[in-house]
Amino acid sequence: MSSESISQSINVVHPITLSHGKNAEVWDTEGKRYIDFVGGIGVLNLGHCHPRIVEAIREQASRLTHYAFNAAQHSPYIDLMQRLTAFIPVDYPVSGMLTNSGAEAAENALKIVRGATGRSAAIAFDGAFHGRTLATLNLNGKVAPYKQKVGTLPGPVYHLPFPSKDNGVTCAEALKALDRLFSVEIDVDDVACFIVEPVQGEAGFLALDVEFAQALRRFCDEKNILLIADEIQSGFGRTGERFAFSRLGIEPDLILLAKSIAGGMPLGAVVGRKALLDTLPKGGLGGTYSGNPIACAAALATLDEMTDANLQAWGAQQEEAIVSRYQAWCRDKISPYLGRLTGVGAMRGIELAHADGTPAAAQLSQLLALARDAGLLLMPSGKSRHIIRLLAPLTTEAAVLEEGLDIFAACLARLD
CATH class of the missing domain: 3.90.1150.10 (Aspartate Aminotransferase, domain 1)
Structure with missing residues (x-):
């Protein structure tokens, strides 16, 4: 990183400075062209500067650049939530809230499941990545570099092996670890949720075992535990479907969204069973920038393209x-x-x-x-x-x- 004004704790993969981009191509400040197989780390499923999204941003910026939805409602937030909840392929009534990022979506999901269940423990998986905020660090399934030098993390959080044909961990091995967890580490009645990526991103695009996913859904139903699907990287068409959980034959209780939700604008969401989203008291959810009108307009244009x-x-x-x-x-x-x-x-x-x-x-x-x-x-x-x-x-x-x-x-x- 060239600038001393930027924290040296930020790691940059490519030592170049980008100037502009179009669809799958970007150019650096020296004028060199690159084909982009990074896509802002999964943010740009519709590419750089998609014309429909750019026009939506421009139009909204001329009307209303910001208003905190907690203070007064605005149409882009309302319109987006109506479209977004209809876009979720589940059979139950859906509601949700908008956030600024995927990590913030995960943080709010933890609040929601605690409020709904009265329990605090979360079960995540080896290799998982759910964010860089303090609570999400503990959900992550590896130490370096995210958990180094930050001390005790919010919890309790426990981890299980992630079963996938891509890493050689079988469904039987993961279920055996699940049984051990509740025999040795924690009472099942203290667990609020499991949180899992249908396809792990940071771990190397490992697809969750279908048999295990269905067994986990049955287990959660039997034990009154909530199941959170982190679709932040796998969602919005990356696997060829709206969301990757559909290929597993399950319906999660909560779904975390971000990245390609808004064509590059900072936006995330927690969506899921309406009864869960209505659990916390008035004011328990929200945020100053959450659901910014310009980001909402970009997301609406994104959904227009994602038939x-x-x-x-x-x-x-x-x-x-x-x-x-x-x-x-x-x-x-x-x-x-x-x-x-x-x-x-x-x-x-x-x-x-x-x-x-x-x-x-x-x-x-x-x-x-x-x-x-x-x-x-x-x-x-x-x-x-x-x-x-x-x-x-x-x-x-x-x-x-x-x-x-x-x-x-x-x-x-x-x-x-």
Whole structure:
């Protein structure tokens, strides 16, 4: 990081300064073009500066730039919540609240489940990422760097193994750990909620085991525990459906939203069972900037574009391109470090590993630099920082996507 006026505790993956972008392409201040497979870390499912979203922002900015919804209602907030709750694919009555970010959505969800259940404990999963605020740090499923040097964290929070075909943890192993947890660590009657990502993001795009998800839903119903689905990164079409929980055959009680909800504007939400959202007393939820009118206008324009037909078409096109190219790379043996393909739909990770299966973290760092020099921005993930997560906009033009995958393959072949 070049500026001494910015905290050196902020880590920047790519040592460049961006100037502008359009859909899946960005340019730095030196005029160099890059294909963007990072997408603001999953924020830009509709790409940079989508014309419909830009126009909505401009129009709203000329009418009302801000009003705190707690002080007086404004139409963009009301209109968005009506549209957003209708967009949630569940059978029960839905209501919600808007927040400034995903972490703030998670924080408010913790308040809601405590108010609804009278319990305080939360169960999260190894490898999870739910934010950088103090309470969400404890939900995260790894220590470095998030939990280092910050002392005792709010809780109680317990963690279970995350079962997925992408990490080799089976449903049976996770259920055994669940049984042990309630035999050894905590009384089940003290647990307010489970919080889980249908597809883990930070961990490397690991898709939750379907059998386990359904078993967990039954367990929560039997024990009167609430189930929170964190769809902050996996939502709004990234897996080819509105939300990733649909592929699991379950309905969560609360859903956390953010990232691609508003085309790059800072916005998040907690939505779910209306009875839960109405539990806390008047004034128990809200925030000065939560549901800013301009961000709401951007979100409304985003939802206009996210028809089921569009999401399915975009997801299928990108999934087919990524999977077919990955299979060709494996067939042609372009690199000894090419590992597994993780995730579902267009939410895909490519692992770098040694022949014995151990993470090839050094090679991933080399790949980041090689790809950047060649005009492609990539994002690392995984416990060992050894999985590239592909987050190109869903709207990426086919030719641009292929160009980016060509660069990826050429750089992968150069690793030593």
